[in-house]
Amino acid sequence: MKQIVVSMTGASGAAYGLRLIQRLAAVGVKQHLLFSDAARVVLKQEVDLCLPDEPAQLVQALAKHLNISSELLKSYHLSDWFSPVASGSAGIRHMVVIPCSMGSLARIAGGISDNLLERAADVMLKERGHLILVPRETPLSSIHLEHMLKLSHMGVDMIPAMPGFYHRPESVDELVNFVVDRVMDHLDIDDGGSKRWGA
Ligand SMILES: Cc1cc2nc3c(=O)[nH]c(=O)nc-3n(C[C@H](O)[C@H](O)[C@H](O)COP(=O)(O)O)c2cc1C
16 A cells, blocks of 8 residues: 655645645545644644644544545654654655645755654655655745755655646636646546546
């Protein structure tokens, strides 16, 4: 079974992360969930979701909010260095940071493993696993762009939260799915939900 670390940080666009968790749950992917403190603030601001601190309670609250099963969801405190995502020896090789703040982007690019989320990303880099970042900021400074280029050269998939409009979206939902479709494609998971050009 594919295992994926899904991390949400404090950039705008909580809906992207929530939609990814929902779609991965629907196809039976085991998810290791990490939320930065700022992600919790954004979740409250953007979707009125208050996540409990305790990981088991967090999973229940999230599953209820998204109307999904909690069976394949695990969550960890950001100081839980004994969790599987803290070490390459656990064999987890896929991670998505969605949305990815410029702060987390910088710390990941700098190899600063100060919390479990940054450590998990660092593990992906050192193990040459599959790391996908969904950065969100505008405008972008040279610092942001340099970090993205550096990580891209290391094989990180940079999928910015930049929905296209050529599908003529009629709802925010479609715009959210546009970005999440690209992430699903890069994870090589086809849940049949992606809109495809020319189809
Ligand atoms: C409502 C809200 C929206 C924000 N949007 C963004 C954003 O789009 N991009 C970004 O880089 N930071 C954004 N921030 C600022 C980050 O949350 C802040 O830099 C934080 O320290 C990032 O921490 P983290 O990387 O640990 O999640 C936002 C903050 C709030 C409260």
